[in-house]
Amino acid sequence: MTQANDDRFVVFDRVQKSYDGRNLVVKDLNLDIAKGEFLTMLGPSGSGKTTCLMMLAGFETATHGDILLNGQPINNIPPYKRGIGMVFQNYALFPHMTVAENLAFPLAVRKMPKAEREAKVIQALKMVQMGEFANRRPAQLSGGQQQRIALARALVFEPELVLMDEPLGALDKQLREHMQFEIKHLHEQLGVTVVYVTHDQSEALTMSDRVAVFNDGRIQQLATPEELYERPQNSFVAQFIGENNRLMGRVDRLDGENSVVVLDSGEQSSALAVNCGAAGSRTLLSIRPERIRIGEQATENVTQAKVLELIYLGDHIRCRMRVHGDDQFIAKIPNSPESPRVMVGQEVNIGWAAADCRALDAD
Incomplete structure (x- = not known):
């Protein structure tokens, strides 16, 4: 199969998902995500947005249709071979490891030499302004600090695609707003492709190049934040955005x-x-x-x-x-x-x- 062009780096092609064989939680999803884009999947609970992210990550399997990454079908490729960075709401850090060991883990799995691992860990910690915390354990960090480490771990092996599932949901309002800008600036700096899931419409408007508004397993509108707010295409989008x-x-x-x-x-x-x-x-x-x-x-x-x-x-x-x-x-x-x-x-x-x-x- 030919390589994807930059406008079709991630492709959902007629993707459906059912857990019980009868009810579809994702219905005929067609979506192209460009290389370097920050795309947010936004919608209420049960709208299908997280299921789409989990299928892209490889933790769920599509019932029908194809998911392509850089032109290659990935439906049958296990999560650890997709080369995708992941950031979760609960941080998912290893409690028995130091911050530096947590960051080195995905590099060790990829059999990177120790000297190169150490250099990349230092670089990633510096990127999220956490250089002096290398020898601490997750329990010794605040929620915001843990989320920065989780973000650094997702970026440390320089993936082309990073998936974020409600990563700021556990933070207080002021810190959450601060981290929105931190993530946005990191995205601009690194040029990595980000697919972000949230139910918070202000978060989606702040951070995204485009937003896919989900409801009832379908995309109701896919547009820039300004387009969504100023020109909603149906009553659900008008009510959900702003x-x-x-x-x-x-x-x-x-x-x-x-x-x-x-x-x-x-x-x-x-x-x-x-x-x-x-x-x-x-x-x-x-x-x-x-x-x-x-x-x-x-x-x-x-x-x-x-x-x-x-x-x-x-x-x-x-x-x-x-x-x-x-x-x-x-x-x-x-x-x-x-x-x-x-x-x-x-x-x-x-x-x-x-x-x-x-x-x-x-x-």
Whole structure:
């Protein structure tokens, strides 16, 4: 078989997975991952993302279809012969070994000479800023330090592909956010291909070149973080990525890429016709909270709202309102002198541009 080009370094070709022979947890997955790409598989529990990672690692076997690495089918190649680095949430460090011994282990398995092993261990520890911890054991390290060592061990033998399964899930919020940037910078520095699994959408948006959003065993959308957030292709992606206001209605008419929707309240709204049916079909309008304009700023798609709650969050004020009978409609008001001032209980006009409103499937 010919070598893969850089755009098809990892290939899932019509891959299915069933554990019981009846129910598919992964359904006809087709996915190409480019060499050097940071791709995140994102989705809720049970969506199939971790199963895909485990099949790529070799810990699970595909029920149907092929997985290729650099042009070669790997379905029947055992995990230890795939040359893939792995980082897990629980670190999986050997407790009886020192940090240096943990890092040297994958090199010893590959029968690398001792002097070369020692040089690579020093280099890997330096890469994750853990050089002075070489002689400590994992139990003597914090969670963040252990995760750095696990990352160094996955990178020490210079694999072309590194898989990460919820690697930051056990860390506290501040450390998790710090490690996101550390991993992102390491990826940029080394140029290694990374396939990352998480259910945390902010983590996926921060780190990835592209994100594959999984639900019910299928990829719902595969795109850059900006594309996913700004242009979700269905209601699941709109709801799962970031915060999202939802208004239900029926398509009144279509005009090319635009639509007019009659909301269940009886009012009309203009929206981009992204994934809605013909006139008369039920649809869901999706509008991001930061795109809501209040008071004199409200121009297009104007309606009335009642302010129910204001929460100060530093860079913005989160304003919960009642809109068309929905008490969970959210606007994010920037914390700046130019922003309108509102009070709890106040009736205000709000609006949103048609370009910021997407008519999606009603499911």
